[in-house]
Amino acid sequence: MSKYYLNYLDELESEAIFVLREVWAQFENPVILFSGGKDSILLTHLAKKAFYPAKIPFPLMHVDTGHNFPETIQFRDDIIKELGVQLIVGSVQESIDEGRVAEERGKSATRNALQTTTLLDAIEANKIDCAIGGGRRDEEKARAKERFFSHRDDFGQWDPKNQRPELWNLFNGKHFQGEHFRAFPISNWTEMDVWNYIKRENIAIPSLYFAHEREVVRREDTWIPNSEFLILEDHEEVVIKKIRFRTLGDITITGGDESEADTLEKIVIEVAGMRNTERGNRSDDKRSESAMEDRKRQGYF
Amino acid sequence: MIDNNQLLRFTTAGSVDDGKSTLIGRLLYDSKSIFEDQLQSIENTSKKKGYDGVDLALFTDGLRDEREQGITIDVAYRYFTTPKRKFIIADTPGHIQYTRNMVTGASTANVATILIDARHGVIEQTKRHAFIASLLHIPHIIVCINKMDLVDFSEDVYNKIVKEFEEIASKLLVTDVRFIPMSALLGDNVVNRSENMPWYQGAPMLHTLETIHIGSDINKIDTRFPVQTVLRPQREGYIDYRGYAGRLASGILRKGDEVTIMPSGFTSKIKGINLHDKELDEAYAPMSVSVTLEDDIDISRGDMIVRSNNKPEASQDIEVMLCWLNNSPAKPRAKYSIRHTSNVQTAMIKEVIYKYDITTLDRITGDSELEMNDISKVKIRTTKPLMVDSYRENRTTGSIILVDDSTNETVAAGMIV
Numbered sequence: 001m002s003k004y005y006l007n008y009l010d011e012l013e014s015e016a017i018f019v020l021r022e023v024w025a026q027f028e029n030p031v032i033l034f035s036g037g038k039d040s041i042l043l044t045h046l047a048k049k050a051f052y053p054a055k056i057p058f059p060l061m062h063v064d065t066g067h068n069f070p071e072t073i074q075f076r077d078d079i080i081k082e083l084g085v086q087l088i089v090g091s092v093q094e095s096i097d098e099g100r101v102a103e104e105r106g107k108s109a110t111r112n113a114l115q116t117t118t119l120l121d122a123i124e125a126n127k128i129d130c131a132i133g134g135g136r137r138d139e140e141k142a143r144a145k146e147r148f149f150s151h152r153d154d155f156g157q158w159d160p161k162n163q164r165p166e167l168w169n170l171f172n173g174k175h176f177q178g179e180h181f182r183a184f185p186i187s188n189w190t191e192m193d194v195w196n197y198i199k200r201e202n203i204a205i206p207s208l209y210f211a212h213e214r215e216v217v218r219r220e221d222t223w224i225p226n227s228e229f230l231i232l233e234d235h236e237e238v239v240i241k242k243i244r245f246r247t248l249g250d251i252t253i254t255g256g257d258e259s260e261a262d263t264l265e266k267i268v269i270e271v272a273g274m275r276n277t278e279r280g281n282r283s284d285d286k287r288s289e290s291a292m293e294d295r296k297r298q299g300y301f
Numbered sequence: 302m303i304d305n306n307q308l309l310r311f312t313t314a315g316s317v318d319d320g321k322s323t324l325i326g327r328l329l330y331d332s333k334s335i336f337e338d339q340l341q342s343i344e345n346t347s348k349k350k351g352y353d354g355v356d357l358a359l360f361t362d363g364l365r366d367e368r369e370q371g372i373t374i375d376v377a378y379r380y381f382t383t384p385k386r387k388f389i390i391a392d393t394p395g396h397i398q399y400t401r402n403m404v405t406g407a408s409t410a411n412v413a414t415i416l417i418d419a420r421h422g423v424i425e426q427t428k429r430h431a432f433i434a435s436l437l438h439i440p441h442i443i444v445c446i447n448k449m450d451l452v453d454f455s456e457d458v459y460n461k462i463v464k465e466f467e468e469i470a471s472k473l474l475v476t477d478v479r480f481i482p483m484s485a486l487l488g489d490n491v492v493n494r495s496e497n498m499p500w501y502q503g504a505p506m507l508h509t510l511e512t513i514h515i516g517s518d519i520n521k522i523d524t525r526f527p528v529q530t531v532l533r534p535q536r537e538g539y540i541d542y543r544g545y546a547g548r549l550a551s552g553i554l555r556k557g558d559e560v561t562i563m564p565s566g567f568t569s570k571i572k573g574i575n576l577h578d579k580e581l582d583e584a585y586a587p588m589s590v591s592v593t594l595e596d597d598i599d600i601s602r603g604d605m606i607v608r609s610n611n612k613p614e615a616s617q618d619i620e621v622m623l624c625w626l627n628n629s630p631a632k633p634r635a636k637y638s639i640r641h642t643s644n645v646q647t648a649m650i651k652e653v654i655y656k657y658d659i660t661t662l663d664r665i666t667g668d669s670e671l672e673m674n675d676i677s678k679v680k681i682r683t684t685k686p687l688m689v690d691s692y693r694e695n696r697t698t699g700s701i702i703l704v705d706d707s708t709n710e711t712v713a714a715g716m717i718v
Contacts, residue, residue: 003305003516005307007307008387008588009307011587013589014548014587014588015589018529019334021530021546023590024530024531025529025643050546051532051542051546052577052591053534054533054536055534057567109343137379137380138648142378144378145375145376160375163375164710165401165402165405165711165714166405166711167404167628167711167714168408168409168697169409169697170640170700170701170702171642172704172709172710172711174638174704174709181308188378188380188389190380190382192382193387203468291615
């Protein structure tokens with residue numbers, strides 16, 4: 001006799017597919033925010049499932065800071081070709097060149113915060129009414145309050161104290177001209193769920209997630225990859241280590257961990273034994289107690 | 302590998318004073334679901350605030366305003382996994398002015414946990430929490446009688462509170478209620494069995510959450526498949542393909558089933574069921590699939606595919622238990638958009654039959670003002686029929702929300718009687 005209940009991964013998958021189809025049905029011009037990280041790859045995989053045998057009926061959008069891992073860009077271009085979908089690129093470099101934003105100064109300067117302007121400009125220029133993101137509620141305390149369908153005003157801002165109530169699976173995506181939504185189909189997934197699912201479905205991910213030898217520099221308890229953007233301090237030294245990345249952000253701020261995990265099986269085992277959160281190595285989240293909340297209010301991912 | 306593990310969603314209602322945050326912190330801490338950098342962060346905060354030990358309640362801190370005021374305002378979701386199950390906690394505030402947030406958190410829960418301070422016993426707030434759990438038809442209730450350390454772990458105190466709660470529960474529609482005496486602060490009966498209460502023979506909270514039967518929480522009898530969107534791939538091999546995409550709200554759908562499309566009433570047979578490139582013989586709630594039919598019928602979003610021998614009621618007049626969610630009160634005889642599964646229609650609140658005084662839970666008649674947090678029984682008229690079941694039988698096809706078209710805000714949530 002067959003069982004008539006879903007295991008938790010199937011239930012999360014079913015929920016995410018439902019949300020993706022709801023986005024397609026309720027919005028005119030949605031996009032998937034694609035960073036080349038595992039969460040946006042997962043999202044793209046789920047979208048492929050949701051609309052099969054049709055193609056994913058909306059473009060992917062990449063906010064390109066210019067500070068990329070080369071592997072990520074290659075991966076992005078390959079996946080676009082395979083799926084036969086359109087790619088929209090919002091360029092932070094262009095925003096800088098046009099004087100929309102100014103580069104941060106100082107030692108720990110990053111382009112992380114600049115992305116918000118580029119993202120909002122790209123949303124406006126392409127008349128996007130819903131940007132689908134791979135944000136998860138387990139990532140960070142401000143994200144824990146996020147809705148599946150999350151309203152942004154005509155300045156692209158999030159008002160966490162005035163969110164629309166979301167009951168059962170009844171999502172309300174109604175909005176006025178100029179406003180948009182962010183949708184988060186994998187809200188209820190944890191890092192562990194993502195890895196277990198990637199392993200189960202054998203989803204292709206960038207090689208950066210697997211342990212590999214790389215030139216790195218020790219900085220604030222993590223291994224920062226050497227790149228053309230890295231400015232070495234006097235006491236710092238470039239060494240070669242076998243590392244892997246738990247999350248992928250800009251090459252300038254994403255730290256790796258020493259690891260031997262070079263297969264999905266080994267990664268799942270490693271993640272299960274992790275004793276720090278995955279954003280612990282992201283200097284963008286370390287700035288203050290409410291760093292994420294503040295960035296999200298302004299329109300960040 | 303945790304292969305067949307189920308997902309359990311539970312809600313916690315309560316204020317900081319009840320020890321709710323401490324309970325969640327304890328559950329996460331003792332089940333080893335807290336990472337070192339998180340622990341480090343709250344150790345630092347505890348020290349800064351001058352506390353002796355680590356304040357586990359700090360784990361559930363959220364937005365800046367909440368941290369400053371030391372309260373929960375919005376629903377926050379938290380996650381943990383044990384070797385037996387994955388858990389989602391909808392952590393909601395407990396005060397009366399946040400009733401709407403409690404209703405939101407309760408809407409998808411399998412289990413409601415209700416916290417009682419052993420020193421105070423059943424109070425007004427307990428009654429309200431039990432009432433909301435019953436109203437939202439949460440299948441299981443766990444009553445956590447907390448702070449037992451402050452009443453000398455007394456069995457008599459525990460028994461008295463159980464009796465008090467059973468008296469109020471007898472007037473509500475609740476089926477499965479369990480009681481657990483605990484001290485979240487000391488960790489008694491949260492994850493680990495209490496050594497201070499040998500008289501308690503039951504299981505600690507985590508074990509209860511891990512083993513409670515939830516496989517029957519979703520209706521598997523009445524097949525309801527609301528169509529979300531139609532898949533029409535414009536590619537070779539699929540020129541005439543029309544797949545109806547949706548998530549089964551309830552019941553089971555099999556290849557060859559005789560089905561009726563509502564509201565049109567056309568009939569056909571299920572030709573195929575697909576999940577991505579896999580062909581399935583059957584699908585059951587809550588699976589997201591796409592189906593094809595033997596006949597070419599005009600079907601679009603908002604329609605519902607059901608078994609021909611088991612249909613929901615198609616109705617323009619429904620009675621609803623309505624919770625008002627918005628700052629602006631209901632406008633008499635105003636039109637609202639009503640959302641029910643994937644169907645959107647226009648609706649009007651025709652009559653307020655009665656309203657609950659959410660302090661005493663008495664019914665008030667003759668007061669038709671609907672303000673934020675009000676819970677009332679109303680009559681609603683829609684422009685076109687909705688395919689409805691009663692909420693008691695079907696949480697998905699028995700629930701609605703109202704949207705104010707002038708603000709686009711979700712202003713009310715309702716359970717069809």
